[in-house]
Amino acid sequence: MRTPGRRRSRGTDAALPSTAELAALGARVSAARSATEARGETFYPGASRVHLAAFPPKEHWDDWVELSSRAWPARQEKHYTLVPTTCFNCESACGLLAYVDRGTGQVRKFEGNPEHPGSRGRNCAKGPATINQVTDPDRILYPLRRAGRRGEGGWVRISWDEALDALAARIRAALAESRQNEIMVHIGRPGEDGFTERVLASWGVDGHNSHTNVCSSGGRTGFQFWMGIDRPSPDHANAKVIYLISAHLEAGHYFNPHAQRITEARARGAKVIVLDTRLSNTATHADYWLSPQPGSEAAINLAVANHLIQSGNFDRDFVRKWWNWAEYLTACHPSVPVTFEAFEEILRGLYAEFTFEFAAAESGIPAETLAEVAAVVAAAGTRFSCHSWRSAAAGNLGGWQVSRTLFLICALLGAVATEGGTFPNVWNKFVPRPIHVPPQPGVWQELSWPVEYPLAQNELSFLLPHFLKDGRGKLDTYFIRVYNPVWTNPDGLSWLEVLGDEAKIGCFVALTPTWSESAYLADYVLPMGHSSERHDTHSYEQYDGQWIAFRQPVLRAARERRGETITDTRQVNPGEVWEENEFWIELSWRIDPDGSLGVRQYYESRNRPGEKLTVDEYYEWMFEHSVPGLPERAAAEGRTPLAWMRRYGAFEISRGQGAVHEQEVPAAELADVHTTPLGRVYTSAAAPSSPNIAPTGAPEPDEAGRRAAGVLVEGVVRRGFPTPSGRLEFWSGTLAAWGWPEHALPGYIRSHVHPSRLESDQLVLLSTFRLPTQIHTRSANSKWLNELSHTNPVWIHPSDAARLGVSRTGDLVRVETQIGYFVAKAWITEGIRPGVVACSHHMGRWKLSGHDQVGTGGMLATVDLHRRSHSWFMHPVGRVRGYKSADPDTARIWWSDTGVHQNLTFPVQPDPISGMHCWHQAVRVRPALPTDAHGDIAVDTGKAREVYAEWLALTRPAGTVSPDGTRRPRWLMRPVKPSADAFRLPALSPGPDGAP
Numbered sequence: 001m002r003t004p005g006r007r008r009s010r011g012t013d014a015a016l017p018s019t020a021e022l023a024a025l026g027a028r029v030s031a032a033r034s035a036t037e038a039r040g041e042t043f044y045p046g047a048s049r050v051h052l053a054a055f056p057p058k059e060h061w062d063d064w065v066e067l068s069s070r071a072w073p074a075r076q077e078k079h080y081t082l083v084p085t086t087c088f089n090c091e092s093a094c095g096l097l098a099y100v101d102r103g104t105g106q107v108r109k110f111e112g113n114p115e116h117p118g119s120r121g122r123n124c125a126k127g128p129a130t131i132n133q134v135t136d137p138d139r140i141l142y143p144l145r146r147a148g149r150r151g152e153g154g155w156v157r158i159s160w161d162e163a164l165d166a167l168a169a170r171i172r173a174a175l176a177e178s179r180q181n182e183i184m185v186h187i188g189r190p191g192e193d194g195f196t197e198r199v200l201a202s203w204g205v206d207g208h209n210s211h212t213n214v215c216s217s218g219g220r221t222g223f224q225f226w227m228g229i230d231r232p233s234p235d236h237a238n239a240k241v242i243y244l245i246s247a248h249l250e251a252g253h254y255f256n257p258h259a260q261r262i263t264e265a266r267a268r269g270a271k272v273i274v275l276d277t278r279l280s281n282t283a284t285h286a287d288y289w290l291s292p293q294p295g296s297e298a299a300i301n302l303a304v305a306n307h308l309i310q311s312g313n314f315d316r317d318f319v320r321k322w323w324n325w326a327e328y329l330t331a332c333h334p335s336v337p338v339t340f341e342a343f344e345e346i347l348r349g350l351y352a353e354f355t356f357e358f359a360a361a362e363s364g365i366p367a368e369t370l371a372e373v374a375a376v377v378a379a380a381g382t383r384f385s386c387h388s389w390r391s392a393a394a395g396n397l398g399g400w401q402v403s404r405t406l407f408l409i410c411a412l413l414g415a416v417a418t419e420g421g422t423f424p425n426v427w428n429k430f431v432p433r434p435i436h437v438p439p440q441p442g443v444w445q446e447l448s449w450p451v452e453y454p455l456a457q458n459e460l461s462f463l464l465p466h467f468l469k470d471g472r473g474k475l476d477t478y479f480i481r482v483y484n485p486v487w488t489n490p491d492g493l494s495w496l497e498v499l500g501d502e503a504k505i506g507c508f509v510a511l512t513p514t515w516s517e518s519a520y521l522a523d524y525v526l527p528m529g530h531s532s533e534r535h536d537t538h539s540y541e542q543y544d545g546q547w548i549a550f551r552q553p554v555l556r557a558a559r560e561r562r563g564e565t566i567t568d569t570r571q572v573n574p575g576e577v578w579e580e581n582e583f584w585i586e587l588s589w590r591i592d593p594d595g596s597l598g599v600r601q602y603y604e605s606r607n608r609p610g611e612k613l614t615v616d617e618y619y620e621w622m623f624e625h626s627v628p629g630l631p632e633r634a635a636a637e638g639r640t641p642l643a644w645m646r647r648y649g650a651f652e653i654s655r656g657q658g659a660v661h662e663q664e665v666p667a668a669e670l671a672d673v674h675t676t677p678l679g680r681v682y683t684s685a686a687a688p689s690s691p692n693i694a695p696t697g698a699p700e701p702d703e704a705g706r707r708a709a710g711v712l713v714e715g716v717v718r719r720g721f722p723t724p725s726g727r728l729e730f731w732s733g734t735l736a737a738w739g740w741p742e743h744a745l746p747g748y749i750r751s752h753v754h755p756s757r758l759e760s761d762q763l764v765l766l767s768t769f770r771l772p773t774q775i776h777t778r779s780a781n782s783k784w785l786n787e788l789s790h791t792n793p794v795w796i797h798p799s800d801a802a803r804l805g806v807s808r809t810g811d812l813v814r815v816e817t818q819i820g821y822f823v824a825k826a827w828i829t830e831g832i833r834p835g836v837v838a839c840s841h842h843m844g845r846w847k848l849s850g851h852d853q854v855g856t857g858g859m860l861a862t863v864d865l866h867r868r869s870h871s872w873f874m875h876p877v878g879r880v881r882g883y884k885s886a887d888p889d890t891a892r893i894w895w896s897d898t899g900v901h902q903n904l905t906f907p908v909q910p911d912p913i914s915g916m917h918c919w920h921q922a923v924r925v926r927p928a929l930p931t932d933a934h935g936d937i938a939v940d941t942g943k944a945r946e947v948y949a950e951w952l953a954l955t956r957p958a959g960t961v962s963p964d965g966t967r968r969p970r971w972l973m974r975p976v977k978p979s980a981d982a983f984r985l986p987a988l989s990p991g992p993d994g995a996p
């Protein structure tokens, strides 16, 4: 929010004092000094001569002065160099300022970077807690190689050269022997825009795997089928109504930047509607909190949409211009005239069944409440912002229809790319083109993109153990990075089985700053830096503008500011901690030392031909050539673009993108135009070059090879949307053509935990919610966060507790899933709906007994893990307690309860369309047996195989539904997109005579 009397610095909303204000402040300090001295007292003017309420102005970042709190009342000044970087403790990429002590040369603390346009100087608790991760006494500092059998717990320290040479030799052999599909890099949180994808493409490998199908695929799929772009970018700050199927004030996607803007809108009178079965912190701030039966969210959305349709309270002009209603009529109602009036008539009929009464019966929310909410939504007009990401879309079979029906409301209101509306994210995101762009690999990785899931939003990552057990392939070298598959995924013990099997995974490499349940099983554990110890770029959709932020090793930048030359980030990081970018460059160089494999060319310097690319040159080139406005901005201060980014950490490229789809395509971009009967415009003119390569679903060329340039709207060729039709796809021709015509429209799919599918003694378990103060497994080495949040009780409504015989909060309960059970403490609360229980996924970290020499002491319980055939049993044998280390605080740990690892007891439940793991579980909850202990877990991985087979049977494989002999629609997004040839199904690959 703008502070009266203060200017906005260019590119930020942050309230920074202007030079004039600083001068005025100086004058006041002088006056105060005179007054104090006139009284005969000693005057102390304040450490940095800047008002304490202000962020450190950037003019002071070379020598920022604060008083030592420990020395008080002595006024001992501490001098800092302030260096920006980007937080990595969630996906929001907020700006941080590292306070580098000019005396010790070490980072003292992290606070917010006021120059960052997204976060505007603010952080959540996890941002400043970065200092804990950097100074964690348990972190991994040196490369390690396994000694003894895999998982046995023995390690030897090795040099980076040894690790690099061994891995390079394996990968080189795999590439030379055409075993590209035996190389896989599995990334949890990328924290960067495409560096690793380019590494894999440069190796000619389709080996990118992600965590997205256990996270946000459901949410993305619904948006992608509408817009060709898989994320919304809500303009919350200017909205009149904010509709969240998420917990955006505490933990939703981009939550700190969004929470700030939601708060601003609320202060101006915006209404907030929150759908969350659990009373989240966000729900407590809502004007309307709806606690629906899990899985009924799409029914509520449809009831709201139906109200808009039946009452005529929608933007007819927008719908007429931008929906693909004509395509829908042509395909599905061939006997009906292709007129908008005919479509409106059909539209009214399509959704008539979704009354408030219907939604009330499905959701348990009174029809009157739903009607009131719908009236509020209808009054929003084009100032309706919304978000759905994980939550319901990640919990349910058909969860992707939650975001598809949510966007239906936006699309009815015309609140698309409007002030206060919801944008396609790519218009508010900027991914700069890098120095080298390798071609698309010519292979297809079946272990990540299996034929059963042609429409999956992302890799079927969590099915990897089952695919390996099926014998669909094997991995020679498997990397994980910011990823802990045993702990994060459902069915973690199946992961443990395959990660321990050298016949299935030949070499397992963990790139990680900390120990984890998975890293214990690795053959190589290679220490990687935290957010202040590595390079990356980021850009995220957080308002209607585009920015780019630079993550950097802050000690490197601080020492370079002092005139030192740093050539390798290991020179400034603790121990031999490295960063991924330099690691990948070096590894790629060693894979192809003479260039004969074609890999090395993508790692060669342009400035020094034949020599290796440095990260400085990589980012120098990017900031110089691919970020509009940055070179000029930097030059105005006499800096290079890289030096400017090293100093300020973030740059706002543009603001107010507006309705890009409405832009008229210039005549210069149109030549040899071909327009389809439905208005898609193709051209053979070259595409305008753009430095922004933010990913979209890219429409395919037409049969003549012309590219899609726009869409004809009322006689004008406009840019439109990157969908096959160029319009918003109310009806998805892709879903219809690829075997799912019954779900081609926004609709309602009853969840696998719909009440009709539950047995009388079953409840629904919500297992997906984040806590505001933890971030999956990577925050377990942050002592501040651990003290705040370290356990995960099972939320249970008093009525359920009474019925089940759970008498008190803290009583142990057994939660039984399809493949096992876990034992947890009960938390009896009215903050959850009757019939539903909830447990946060953040807790329950563990290490095996006998592995006590390594670990993250504040959060990992010690467990015994027993196996008999497919039956596993885990039992905690050592709770967390204080211990001596280099950090005296570890002796002060007062908690012992670190929760339970519930994900181990969940079978895989992949949605047959989106591929999203459907996290909600049908469970039985009962008081624990006297022999049960908190944290006990039992799992049958044989049953896990059966459940995998049941869900696999729901799919419609490409081999039976593909309309064109390919594995997947080419226009859909894919992190590393293979070449067109690789898309062809094997049986239809051209034979020697060229025939299919």
Ligand code: SF4
Binding pocket: 087, 088, 089, 090, 091, 092, 093, 094, 119, 122, 123, 124, 125, 126, 127, 128, 254, 255, 256, 257
């Ligand atoms: S929201 Fe918090 S954890 Fe996420 S990037 Fe911002 S400061 Fe870091």
